[in-house]
Amino acid sequence: MFCKNCGKEIDDKAAICIYCGVPTTQNEKPQQQETTNTLAVVGFVLSFFIALAGLICSIIGYKHAPKLGGKGKGLALAGIIISVISMVIAFLYCILYFVFLYLVGTGGVALASII
């Protein structure tokens, strides 16, 4: 290759030009590569507290994982599963609560007390 500064031919592997000392880096700025799948981590943590937000972050993190060489894929998947489970539990709790209210409202107090 040729030096961008002085134009002299230099070694392809040379980090700096041996004639003028100017760096020969072809890529001006090395691409900032993400080291962790932040969304997967955030989604995993959120899945314990705010299931819906955790689910959304985990899904995005899961889709983002291949770009990071599969980083955080397992974590994102765990976040999705935990979010879904906590939402199902919350949903069942709601149903149980309304069933309870219904039974109390209809005078089925004896039945409700069993639950």
Ligand SMILES: [Zn+2]
């Ligand atoms: Zn040079």
